[in-house]
Amino acid sequence: MSQVSLSPNLKKAIEEFKLPETLGFGNVMAPVMATCTYENGLWGAVELKPYGPITMQPNAKVLHYAQEIFEGMKAYRVNGKGPYIFRPDENFLRFNKSAERMAMPHIPHQIFTQAVFDVTAYCADFVPRRSGESLYLRPFMFASEESLGIRPSEKFTFMVIASPSGSYFNDGQGLSVYIERDNCRAFPGGTGFAKTGGNYAAGLSAAIKTKNLGFVQTLWLDAVHKKYIEEMSGMNVFVVINNELFTSTLGDTVLDGITRKSLMSLATDMGYKVTETQIDIDYLISQIKNGTCTEAFACGTAAIITPINYFGDANGERYPLYFPEGKISMILREKLLAIQEGREVDNYHWIKTIEPKKI
Ligand code: COI
Secondary structure (H helix, E strand, O other): OOOOOOOHHHHHHHHHOOOOOOOOOOOOOOOEEEEEEEEOOEEOOOEEEEOOOOOOOOOEHHHHHOOEEEOOEEEEOOOOOOOEEEOHHHHHHHHHHHHHHOOOOOOOHHHHHHHHHHHHHHOHHHOOOOOOOEEEEEEEEEEOOEOOOOOOOOOEEEEEEEEEEOOOOOOOOOEEEEEEOOOOOOOOOOOOOOOOHHHHHOOHHHHHHHHHOOOOEEEEEOOOOOOEEOOOOOOEEEEEEOOEEEEEOOOOOOOOOHHHHHHHHHHHHOOOOEEEEOOEHHHHHHHHHOOOEEEEEEEEOOOEEEEEEEEEOOOOOEEEOOOOOOOHHHHHHHHHHHHHOOOOOOOOOOEEEOOOOOO
């Protein structure tokens, strides 16, 4: 990691920052951000700045053509040691896969990690300490070339911002999931597997419908048959049938979740059978109704593992799970969090320890 000299403004921002008691998710922003620009085929140097507004011309391509990608990562400090970042190289690899799909340049490993690690190191005191809380890290890249021509941009900005955060979902609210049978999030050959803002924007009108119908999350079905479960916009989904775990196959329409992948390894090593397969929504409903499917859960960086209370349809039908608060899902959640938070030996070598930096 680089030894950078901090500007007086940045030192002041760090000195004056106070971690509030109530966090929520993504609302409180840490005082340090990193930026790095790409021009003429070259990346510049990573700069650290106080968190604050950025300027761009109204004709910057990202504002019109949505050439943008991002990642979600977390740093933990629950036992006071660390900070620990979970599987940063997986985020780096996925970032560059998203970049390729969106006609953006690859970012070098050194720039990605320096920006993420430096922001974490200078914000080490602002990583919340309660279990389940973390410093949520958001690396992102956008097209900054000023032109309205529809061509891939030739100028890009890469940034990392961070947010001391609690749970993504309101605790105790329970996750109710609306089965979206009309709109689609992704289609074969599209951008569904990439972490690009447009995929999330495409889900927002369904999010309004989901909320108006009294649900918390939208479950997407495949665009071709409108039949097979895909994902839930910001997180992957698992179901438990006869004590075995099932999750959707990836293809190019589902995000390759790092929590999903980690859980598949953990669950297998804990003796559970885990299968990636096409899950027919009507088969799933029949298995919930006859009591064979006992639980289901959402998983993702932000969501961690959150049990699903019930699925439901627009006609008012509800399909409640036998274990709405989770059983296997809570065992897996505790195991995963214990590794992420440094409370348990990390036999998987998933944790990167960051040396805190003082100003
Ligand atoms: C994450 O889990 O990091 C995401 O990017 C999803 C988003 C809903 C916060």
